[in-house]
Amino acid sequence: MTEPATHPQAGGEWRPDRLDRLEQMAHDAAPVRIAVIHPVDGPSLMGALESQRRGLIEAVLVGPQDAIRQAAQEAGVELGETKVIDTETPEQSAKTAVALAVEGRVDGLMKGALKTRVLMQEIISEKAMRTKRRMSHVFAVDVSSYARLLFVSDAAINIRPDLGTLRDITANAIELAHALGIERPKVALLSASENINENIESTIFAAAICKMADRGTIKGADVDGPLAMDLAISPRAAAIKGIKSDVAGQADILIVPDLVSGNILVKDLDYLANAETAGIVMGAAVPVALTSRSDTVDQRCASAALVRLVAAANREKASVNG
Numbered sequence: 001m002t003e004p005a006t007h008p009q010a011g012g013e014w015r016p017d018r019l020d021r022l023e024q025m026a027h028d029a030a031p032v033r034i035a036v037i038h039p040v041d042g043p044s045l046m047g048a049l050e051s052q053r054r055g056l057i058e059a060v061l062v063g064p065q066d067a068i069r070q071a072a073q074e075a076g077v078e079l080g081e082t083k084v085i086d087t088e089t090p091e092q093s094a095k096t097a098v099a100l101a102v103e104g105r106v107d108g109l110m111k112g113a114l115k116t117r118v119l120m121q122e123i124i125s126e127k128a129m130r131t132k133r134r135m136s137h138v139f140a141v142d143v144s145s146y147a148r149l150l151f152v153s154d155a156a157i158n159i160r161p162d163l164g165t166l167r168d169i170t171a172n173a174i175e176l177a178h179a180l181g182i183e184r185p186k187v188a189l190l191s192a193s194e195n196i197n198e199n200i201e202s203t204i205f206a207a208a209i210c211k212m213a214d215r216g217t218i219k220g221a222d223v224d225g226p227l228a229m230d231l232a233i234s235p236r237a238a239a240i241k242g243i244k245s246d247v248a249g250q251a252d253i254l255i256v257p258d259l260v261s262g263n264i265l266v267k268d269l270d271y272l273a274n275a276e277t278a279g280i281v282m283g284a285a286v287p288v289a290l291t292s293r294s295d296t297v298d299q300r301c302a303s304a305a306l307v308r309l310v311a312a313a314n315r316e317k318a319s320v321n322g
Helices: 018-026 042-053 065-075 090-102 116-125 163-179 201-215 229-233 235-240 259-272 297-320
Strands: 006-008 014-016 033-037 058-063 083-086 108-111 136-142 150-153 186-190 222-227 253-255 276-282
Touching: 018 136, 018 276, 018 297, 033 042, 033 090, 042 058, 042 065, 042 108, 042 297, 058 065, 058 090, 065 083, 090 108, 090 116, 108 116, 108 297, 136 163, 136 259, 150 163, 150 259, 163 186, 163 201, 163 253, 163 276, 163 297, 186 201, 186 229, 201 222, 222 229, 229 235, 229 253, 259 276, 276 297
Parallel strands: 033 058, 033 108, 058 083, 150 253, 186 222, 186 253
Antiparallel strands: 006 014, 136 150, 136 276
């Protein structure tokens, strides 16, 4: 496989573009058809069409046909032969796209210019879209100062997860890492301290998740916690504090205690550390690219690449299980 592209950073140095690497990996997977839901503004439409132009997806645009064509005209792009399914409201667009997924006519979904709440409500209310696990969101974060791609979950869907939900959040993030070829990801359950404190619920939940991993309820990863953020990502901090762990200082996956802390963490990395992010919903019958209004075209393409990789992994598992 070709080497990943590079990004400039402070001091004139260059670093690998790991989101570009996701696109390269996705091209090795089977093609996918994705329903893009209500792409009635420039960013969401451009993200879908550019993902299609790069060969990552075959886009099916679901939304008001006139508004989509107007957005294309304003953005100076041609829809060409891209299929458009005409709907009126964001709610109708979401319902139609979910029906396409249930019927097997698309392999994944991509959020356009509609509220996350509207889309997720339609997905969750459709029984055929549910699996044994709670749905959760995973950010793939490329931080220039960190040696590997970071996965952060859940910073978008589950507000204050209980223990069972946190278990599913962890399993979903591991599943995404596996789809990206990380055979045994290192998972850090984040809290304010590495010590279990009965007054800090997240330390107790983290310890319980680790025991689940020890007993095989959670599989396919090295899991440790509770760990403070510095211990999860800094070998120096782990050494100073005497933490001996297969995870400390080199985490691939950061499991946050709640949506608020996760959302702050990702936005800090985005705006203060010049990180780039892509996002996906795991735990549904098909993967869902849950893009943000502020996402660049490249970030939207990276999210499409995640959907393609997860869809390919899902097909492989289905074929193995008969």
